[in-house]
Amino acid sequence: MALDEFFVTGEPLIYAGMVSIALVTSAIIFLLTYFKKWGWLWREWLTTVDHKKIGIMYILSALVMLFRGGADALMMRTQLAFPGLEFLDSQHYNEIFTTHGTVMIIFMAMPFLIGLMNIIVPLQIGARDFAFPFVNAVSFWAFFLGAMLFNISFVIGGSPDAGWTSYTPLAGAAMSPGPGQNFYLMGLQLSGIGTLATGINLMVTILKMRAPGMKLFHMPIFTWSTLVTCFIIVFAFPILTVALALMTIDRIFGAQFFTLTGEGLPMMWANLFWMWGHPEVYIVILPAFGIFSEVIATFAKKRLFGYNAMVWSMIIIALLSFLVWVHHFFTMGAGAFVNSVFSVSTMLIAVPTGVKIFNWLATLYKSRIEFTVPMLWSLAFIPSFILGGVTGVMLGMAAADYQFHNSYFLIAHFHYVLIAGTVFACFAGLVYWYPKMFGHKMNERIGKWAFWLFLIGFHICFFPQYFLGLDGMPRRLFITNIAEWLPLNVISTVGAFGMGAGFAVFVFNIYYSYRYSEREKTGDAWGHGRTLEWSTTTPVPFYNFATVPYVDEIDPYVRMKEEGKTTFDEKKLKPIHMPSYSGQPIIMMSFFALASFALVFEWIPLAIAGLLGGVACMAFRSFDYDDGYYVQVDEIKRTERKARGL
Amino acid sequence: MANTKKRIPTQHVIGFLLSLVMTLVAAWAVIGSDLPKMWVIISILILALLQAGVQLFMFMHITEESSDGGHVPWNMMFHGFALAAILVAGSLFTMSFGFDHGDMDMDDGHKQEQHSEHSE
Ligand code: HEM
Ligand SMILES: [Cu+2]
Numbered sequence: 001m002a003l004d005e006f007f008v009t010g011e012p013l014i015y016a017g018m019v020s021i022a023l024v025t026s027a028i029i030f031l032l033t034y035f036k037k038w039g040w041l042w043r044e045w046l047t048t049v050d051h052k053k054i055g056i057m058y059i060l061s062a063l064v065m066l067f068r069g070g071a072d073a074l075m076m077r078t079q080l081a082f083p084g085l086e087f088l089d090s091q092h093y094n095e096i097f098t099t100h101g102t103v104m105i106i107f108m109a110m111p112f113l114i115g116l117m118n119i120i121v122p123l124q125i126g127a128r129d130f131a132f133p134f135v136n137a138v139s140f141w142a143f144f145l146g147a148m149l150f151n152i153s154f155v156i157g158g159s160p161d162a163g164w165t166s167y168t169p170l171a172g173a174a175m176s177p178g179p180g181q182n183f184y185l186m187g188l189q190l191s192g193i194g195t196l197a198t199g200i201n202l203m204v205t206i207l208k209m210r211a212p213g214m215k216l217f218h219m220p221i222f223t224w225s226t227l228v229t230c231f232i233i234v235f236a237f238p239i240l241t242v243a244l245a246l247m248t249i250d251r252i253f254g255a256q257f258f259t260l261t262g263e264g265l266p267m268m269w270a271n272l273f274w275m276w277g278h279p280e281v282y283i284v285i286l287p288a289f290g291i292f293s294e295v296i297a298t299f300a301k302k303r304l305f306g307y308n309a310m311v312w313s314m315i316i317i318a319l320l321s322f323l324v325w326v327h328h329f330f331t332m333g334a335g336a337f338v339n340s341v342f343s344v345s346t347m348l349i350a351v352p353t354g355v356k357i358f359n360w361l362a363t364l365y366k367s368r369i370e371f372t373v374p375m376l377w378s379l380a381f382i383p384s385f386i387l388g389g390v391t392g393v394m395l396g397m398a399a400a401d402y403q404f405h406n407s408y409f410l411i412a413h414f415h416y417v418l419i420a421g422t423v424f425a426c427f428a429g430l431v432y433w434y435p436k437m438f439g440h441k442m443n444e445r446i447g448k449w450a451f452w453l454f455l456i457g458f459h460i461c462f463f464p465q466y467f468l469g470l471d472g473m474p475r476r477l478f479i480t481n482i483a484e485w486l487p488l489n490v491i492s493t494v495g496a497f498g499m500g501a502g503f504a505v506f507v508f509n510i511y512y513s514y515r516y517s518e519r520e521k522t523g524d525a526w527g528h529g530r531t532l533e534w535s536t537t538t539p540v541p542f543y544n545f546a547t548v549p550y551v552d553e554i555d556p557y558v559r560m561k562e563e564g565k566t567t568f569d570e571k572k573l574k575p576i577h578m579p580s581y582s583g584q585p586i587i588m589m590s591f592f593a594l595a596s597f598a599l600v601f602e603w604i605p606l607a608i609a610g611l612l613g614g615v616a617c618m619a620f621r622s623f624d625y626d627d628g629y630y631v632q633v634d635e636i637k638r639t640e641r642k643a644r645g646l
Numbered sequence: 647m648a649n650t651k652k653r654i655p656t657q658h659v660i661g662f663l664l665s666l667v668m669t670l671v672a673a674w675a676v677i678g679s680d681l682p683k684m685w686v687i688i689s690i691l692i693l694a695l696l697q698a699g700v701q702l703f704m705f706m707h708i709t710e711e712s713s714d715g716g717h718v719p720w721n722m723m724f725h726g727f728a729l730a731a732i733l734v735a736g737s738l739f740t741m742s743f744g745f746d747h748g749d750m751d752m753d754d755g756h757k758q759e760q761h762s763e764h765s766e
Contacts, residue, residue: 235729271737322732326740338740622655 008158011092013075018155047581049133050542051118054140056437058115059430061144065108066503068151072100074500077461081493083481093478094161098184099154101164105284106188107147109418112426113287114143114198117226120433121202123533123540124220126211126548129579131204134621135197137585142194145593149600150187153180157600160184163476165273166247168258168266173251179600182251186596189244190589192237199233202226211532214551220531221297221310225290228314229283232321236279243272252602267332274325282321285417286314288425289356292378295428296360298528299375300367303555306359313352320349330398331405339398346396353389357382372526373447377428380455381420388416391466406476409469415462427454427506435525439539440517442509450505457498464488464495521645530555535567537643543631546640547572568640575630582626588617661704668693668700 008014032038045053076096079088088096118136122129130136153159157179162171171181206227210219219227246257247269256262258269297304304310326334326342360382369375391413395401404410427450435441465488473485480489520538529535535557536544547569549560560566595610640646672693675686702708706719 231725235725239733265741267741268737271740275733275736322729325736334740335742338742341739622658 006156008155013092014155021155042583043581046586047137047583049129049137049579049581049585051122051129051133051136052437052540052542054136055115055118055120057140057144058111058118061147062108062112062115062426063507065103065111065147065151067507069100069103069108070500070503072096072103074496076100077493077496079478080480081490083479083486088478090478091161094163094476095154095159095180097476098160098163098166099150102150102160102184102188103147104418105164105280106191107143107150109284109422109426110195111143111147112430113229113284113422114195116291116426116429116433117202117222117287119437120429120533121223121226122205122209123436123536123544124223124531125206125209125214126532126545126551127205127209128544128576130201131209132201133579134582134585135201137582138589139194139198139201141586141589142197142592143191145589146187146189146191146194146596149190149593149596150183153183153187157183165270165277167273168247168250168264168269169260171247171269172259172266173254174259174261179602182248182600182602185244185248185251186600189241189248190593190596192240192244195233196237196241199230199237203230203234206230211548211551214556217308217311218551218554218556220554221293221304221307222287222290222531224311225286225293225314228318229286232279232283232286232318235322236276236283239272240276240280243269243276246272248599252599267329270329270332271325274328275322277328278325279321281414281417282317284422286317288381288422289314291425291429291432292360292381294531295374295378295432296363297555298432298526298530299370299372299378300363301370301528302363302367303530304359305362305365306355307554309355310359313355316352317349320345320352324349324396327396327398327401330401343396343398347393350389350393350396357386370528372431373442373444373451374428374432376448376451377424377431380451381424381428384416384420384424384455384459387463388413388420392417404469406474407469408465408473408475411475412462412465412469415465419458419462427451432526433533434513435520435538436523436533436536436540438514440513440519441525442513443517446505446509446512450502450509452502453505454499454502457495457500457502460495461492461499462495464492468492524557524561530558532557532567535560537640539643541636541639541643543576543578543636546576546636566644568644570637573633573636575632576636577628577630579628580626584617584621584624588614588621591617657704661700664700664704665697668697 007018032041045057048054075088076093079085079093118130121127160166160171160176160180160183162176162181162184166181166184169175171184206219206223216224246255249255250257250259250264256264258264258266260266293304293310324342324346326338327346330339330342364379369379371379391409395404395410395413431442431447468485468488471484471488473480473482480486523529523537523540524534525538526534532549532551535549545567547567549556549565549567553559591610591613593610595607595614598604598606598610672690675681675689675693679686681689708719
């Protein structure tokens with residue numbers, strides 16, 4: 001392959017991208033070398049199996065991906081507001097909406113939430129790490145390398161351009177030759193396997209490693225939402241894995257699962273994709289519900305209203321989420337009966353969702369609300385998300401969907417649920433648990449600026465899109481110079497830049513707070529913590545709990561505070577068994593990433609070499625008898641006394 | 647922790663090799679063999695069942711004596727079956743609007759239903 005086929009050429013924007021990648025990479029390498037930080041990076045981060053550090057790496061990566069996806073979004077909005085500029089041509093526009101969608105869902109939303117789960121769930125249930133800490137590291141590297149693989153596509157080989165849904169036959173080898181679509185397949189495959197492993201890992205952790213006495217119905221609601229989400233992951237992700245594998249075999253080895261020729265069934269891709277895809281949207285919304293529930297209960301200073309109803313509604317949502325997938329292709333030609341069945345099941349989901357909304361409102365009712373930044377995000381979520389949910393039900397009516405489908409109405413719907421739901425929750429959760437992670441709060445004043453900019457920008461950006469949709473503007477379109485559409489598009493773009501500004505302020509706040517925020521002295525940063533994570537000291541010792549408290553109620557920390565109990569009972573100290581750090585996860589996944597990269601370019605010998613390397617690592621691991629180590633009582637005493645100022 | 651001392655996990659190694667072999671045989675049956683179509687389908691179905699058996703018996707503790715609460719993952723197995731049923735039945739159901747090659751006149755839902763009835 002010639003070099004100019006390998007690198008993407010001819011686009012000034014992409015040359016700029018290459019230059020900035022080269023600059024940033026060399027800057028990082030230079031800084032690490034100059035400050036002699038390579039050893040530190042390897043020992044403390046790249047080899048870590050500590051759930052808290054892995055969580056932080058997830059969140060950092062997610063923020064970077066949010067930036068990348070956001071840059072894509074702003075480019076699209078620029079094009080749509082000023083079609084006359086010819087800022088993007090049709091091919092480039094196709095590539096950008098594809099990477100935007102994929103990056104945001106797979107590499108931003110999910111990792112962000114999984115990062116928060118990583119850090120918080122073990123702390124909430126009184127566990128010292130995941131059930132399988134090594135696998136947790138493997139998962140992270142699978143996700144991270146998968147994301148990197150997908151992201152380099154725009155400078156090497158060319159981006160995928162068939163939409164984040166990657167529908168066949170367009171995405172098949174006949175109509176999309178070249179590496180672009182393979183990047184999609186391999187990037188998702190690699191990170192998807194990581195997600196699946198995390199699902200299993202967290203599920204086992206929650207089922208088996210809770211503090212003594214803690215029944216399932218004593219668990220904090222965020223942990224519950226994680227457990228339910230893990231069930232969805234474990235049952236939905238294999239479908240994606242198989243579908244991606246089938247399409248890979250189609251594209252690289254000439255099979256005919258989804259082709260137009262040879263009795264292939266292109267529609268089967270859409271079918272399989274949405275059998276995973278609909279559960280997937282609930283994978284990213286249920287943890288968000290969990291976060292909002294925690295934040296709302298904390299700052300309303302009350303126990304969450306209707307805890308049991310909250311749990312059951314999540315379980316019902318999870319079950320229903322597997323029974324509605326056809327609503328994504330009502331217009332593909334299924335008969336009236338098929339569509340009616342899925343129309344009804346879709347509308348049913350609104351019932352448990354409505355139950356949750358009323359529970360949040362009831363929690364807020366007559367409470368003394370403290371308007372902190374996480375609470376603001378949560379309060380803004382309720383009305384905004386309702387707009388998304390109600391339009392979802394409209395889309396769920398099959399007959400009406402013939403009108404709405406693939407118009408901007410749909411775009412507005414899913415941004416109202418994904419941004420006002422998932423993204424607001426990520427921000428709320430990050431700000432809320434920030435002191436637990438980094439030992440200081442984020443600045444509240446700057447946080448409010450970020451919040452208002454983002455919130456107002458969001459509504460200005462997406463509310464007009466409902467009307468654009470009703471005016472007939474289709475999605476995935478790069479020309480807008482039609483008199484009816486242009487004004488609303490300009491307004492929408494203004495809002496998008498408002499959100500961009502909000503995000504920039506948010507990131508600036510991370511820096512500002514690192515420099516100037518007051519350091520935390522207690523573990524209960526907000527003063528109203530209700531669940532076990534707030535009972536740990538800040539910074540959290542690597543073993544989390546010196547002594548694990550006995551829990552037999554919801555919100556155990558409320559009582560612990562009243563009775564003056566802590567998670568450090570000198571008399572009960574015992575040596576703590578902890579897993580050792582290991583370089584194997586990153587090495588193992590690097591081999592698989594190499595194999596995936598080779599498959600993208602269909603270099604079979606290199607792919608086989610990479611696979612063999614990965615399998616060799618797994619074999620090595622199978623006979624590795626490192627059982628971890630024990631933290632001695634003396635060391636625990638020293639750490640705890642220092643952290644608690646005793 | 648005590649019984650994880652250096653000991654070759656024979657059962658797991660055998661299970662792993664068995665599942666690899668069965669996968670390769672299945673691939674060969676489809677790509678390389680001259681078996682009639684029906685036999686190919688039957689044989690890969692049998693291999694799939696065996697494969698599931700290997701997973702359950704050699705990796706998933708299904709033979710272990712129920713120790714506190716039991717290890718047999720009945721619950722998950724039930725959900726697995728339920729999901730598989732949804733997948734298969736659901737796909738057949740959704741695709742049942744008559745995707746029978748070249749005959750895709752979809753202007754009229756009613757006509758389609760008749761088509762698929764005829765083609766049975
Ligand atoms: C009340 C609950 C909801 C209902 C009834 C609902 C209904 C629908 C329907 C019928 C469609 C397909 C419309 C079409 O293609 O014409 C759709 C699309 C979509 N929904 Fe929802 N939805 C709901 C909640 C959510 C949530 C919570 C999320 C994610 C957080 C979500 C994310 C999406 C996405 C990403 C798409 C578009 C996918 C694409 O075609 O690219 N929805 N929704
Ligand atoms: Cu859906």
